[in-house]
Amino acid sequence: MVVKELIEARWKLIAGAVVITLVSAVLAGFYDVLKQSLSGSSSLQQLPQTLHNQVQQLLGSFGVYAWSQWFSKTGPELLAVLAAILGASLIASEVSKGTIFFLLSKPISRERVLLVKYAVSALILLGIMVLSSAALLVTAAILGYPQNVYGVAVSTLLLWLGMLFVLGLALLFSVLFKDVLRSLVGALVIPLVLSIPGYLHGWGAWNLTGYWADFPTYLGQSFPIKALIICLIAALVPLVAAIPLFRKQAY
Amino acid sequence: MAETAAIEITNLVVNYGKHRAVDGLSFTVPAGAIFGFLGKNGSGKTTTIKAILGLRKLDGGSIRVLGYDAVTQSMEVRARVGYVSEVNSLYDYLTIPQLCAFCRSVSRQWNQQVVDRYVRVFGLPTTTTVGRFSKGMKSQLALSLALGSNPDLLILDEPTAGLDPVARHDFLNKLVAEIAAEGKTVFFSSHILSEVEAVADWVAIIRDGTLVIADELDHLKQTQKVLKLTYAELPPPAEVEALRSLPNVMSLAQEGRSVRLLTQGDVEALTQTIQARPHALRDVDTVDLNLEDLFLEYMKEGSNGR
Numbered sequence A: 001m002v003v004k005e006l007i008e009a010r011w012k013l014i015a016g017a018v019v020i021t022l023v024s025a026v027l028a029g030f031y032d033v034l035k036q037s038l039s040g041s042s043s044l045q046q047l048p049q050t051l052h053n054q055v056q057q058l059l060g061s062f063g064v065y066a067w068s069q070w071f072s073k074t075g076p077e078l079l080a081v082l083a084a085i086l087g088a089s090l091i092a093s094e095v096s097k098g099t100i101f102f103l104l105s106k107p108i109s110r111e112r113v114l115l116v117k118y119a120v121s122a123l124i125l126l127g128i129m130v131l132s133s134a135a136l137l138v139t140a141a142i143l144g145y146p147q148n149v150y151g152v153a154v155s156t157l158l159l160w161l162g163m164l165f166v167l168g169l170a171l172l173f174s175v176l177f178k179d180v181l182r183s184l185v186g187a188l189v190i191p192l193v194l195s196i197p198g199y200l201h202g203w204g205a206w207n208l209t210g211y212w213a214d215f216p217t218y219l220g221q222s223f224p225i226k227a228l229i230i231c232l233i234a235a236l237v238p239l240v241a242a243i244p245l246f247r248k249q250a251y
Numbered sequence B: 001m002a003e004t005a006a007i008e009i010t011n012l013v014v015n016y017g018k019h020r021a022v023d024g025l026s027f028t029v030p031a032g033a034i035f036g037f038l039g040k041n042g043s044g045k046t047t048t049i050k051a052i053l054g055l056r057k058l059d060g061g062s063i064r065v066l067g068y069d070a071v072t073q074s075m076e077v078r079a080r081v082g083y084v085s086e087v088n089s090l091y092d093y094l095t096i097p098q099l100c101a102f103c104r105s106v107s108r109q110w111n112q113q114v115v116d117r118y119v120r121v122f123g124l125p126t127t128t129t130v131g132r133f134s135k136g137m138k139s140q141l142a143l144s145l146a147l148g149s150n151p152d153l154l155i156l157d158e159p160t161a162g163l164d165p166v167a168r169h170d171f172l173n174k175l176v177a178e179i180a181a182e183g184k185t186v187f188f189s190s191h192i193l194s195e196v197e198a199v200a201d202w203v204a205i206i207r208d209g210t211l212v213i214a215d216e217l218d219h220l221k222q223t224q225k226v227l228k229l230t231y232a233e234l235p236p237p238a239e240v241e242a243l244r245s246l247p248n249v250m251s252l253a254q255e256g257r258s259v260r261l262l263t264q265g266d267v268e269a270l271t272q273t274i275q276a277r278p279h280a281l282r283d284v285d286t287v288d289l290n291l292e293d294l295f296l297e298y299m300k301e302g303s304n305g306r
Helices: A002-008 A009-027 A032-038 A042-046 A049-060 A062-097 A101-106 A110-143 A149-177 A179-192 A227-250 B047-051 B075-082 B094-104 B112-122 B135-148 B167-180 B192-201 B216-222 B237-244 B269-275 B293-298
Strands: B005-016 B019-030 B036-037 B058-067 B081-084 B153-157 B186-189 B202-207 B208-217 B224-231 B249-257 B258-264 B281-288
Touching: A002 A009, A002 A110, A002 B094, A009 A032, A009 A062, A009 A110, A032 A049, A032 A062, A049 A062, A062 A101, A062 A110, A062 A149, A062 A179, A101 A110, A110 A149, A110 A227, A110 B058, A149 A179, A149 A227, B005 B047, B005 B186, B019 B047, B019 B186, B019 B202, B036 B047, B036 B167, B036 B192, B047 B058, B047 B153, B047 B186, B075 B081, B081 B135, B094 B112, B094 B135, B112 B135, B112 B167, B135 B153, B135 B167, B167 B186, B167 B192, B186 B192, B192 B293, B202 B216, B202 B293, B208 B216, B216 B224, B216 B293, B224 B269, B224 B293, B237 B249, B237 B258, B258 B269, B269 B281
Parallel strands: B019 B208, B036 B186, B036 B202, B081 B153, B153 B186
Antiparallel strands: B005 B019, B005 B058, B202 B208, B224 B258, B224 B281, B249 B258
């Protein structure tokens, strides 16, 4: 069953791995180019002071740049889309193609079906994330900015747990809607809604997506135990909700 | 298998929202039978099959399959049942060896030799993905895979839908010659009556989710006849109603002086009863029915199976 799931997801795996790894490497590789083009630029001087300071801070250290551009921004965005695509089709595409009857007529429990599908997608996500983090580390080392491997590894783990929430949501909607598109949209809209507290003063602690990345962790200065626990619980909630729903669902 | 009944359905009720798809259905499929399950499209055949396999929850009644409760022991049921669905439900992106590996991983007892033999008999290519197969080849593969789990009961939902007559003939021949000969029970739904008549020894007919009749096909054909009565003069309405209420009259249709009765049981005795009535008959014909005639009679409004 694992092999069947891997074959089914092979194009998503290949496309996801190529695009995401390439983006992480290119982002890291552009640091010097960006720094040089902006350092002498007169337009930088014309920016408001606050913004000017932020750009200076961003380009002042490769670590700040890499974390903010990959782990805090582009990485979660791309990976959330991939997680939603992977999760949304897990059950819904079986229903739309009619293969759900073939699958569920076999003597296996629905829990096993759901968990194997989820586990394969989670491992695909992990593999792609490890690959993209490795690409970032190698690019940084080539450019002469070696990064803290432990920090990158823990940041990758944290982001993976964050992505498992999106994957779980997509799976839950896939069971609920039996429709890939609606499951995909649902899995992307919910994290966006949950990120709203991040924009409200004093509500930052309620921003779930804010726990997906942590700068001191990236630097290897701390272990994000609270963030890991929150992300783990958040990842389990939609998965645990999907299991009884799938068990009761009629096809 | 010690069971005398492969499937026992008792007062089955299945709803789709507010729509009642199956309404108080009860019948028994004897072990070792080739059982044709007939009904128009939307009559509840597929819903009943899904309920047997535990794919739909029951809103009433019970189903026992090979001695197991279809709801509480669904896993045991599925371990012993081979199923071929009406829609093409195979994974298009897999080859036959990959599909076999998948089925092996989710089956309790997998017999690769059986699958290999049927794949050879049907001449199916093993290196191309299933997506490139014709409809007929997909049906043949689905049947081969269903047999790979060495089932005691084979459930086929419209197995020959979309096949050309030659492919249909091939499929059914294999079904009868090989599978039924092994003593397995075959329960298959269809609305192609000629193929059911060719292979089935038992039939059940459902209409709007309720059972019209379930019986051994030979017995059904022996006991179900049409009596064509031609009166000398137009029979009065009271006489027509009297005929309708006679025992063993299942349905009645009148066209002028002709009255057509679908009867069950002793047709000779019924003929004598009718001839003894005061209205003069010009002619009485007894017509034997084939399955198609029977089915059409039962599908008419007002006919009630007993």
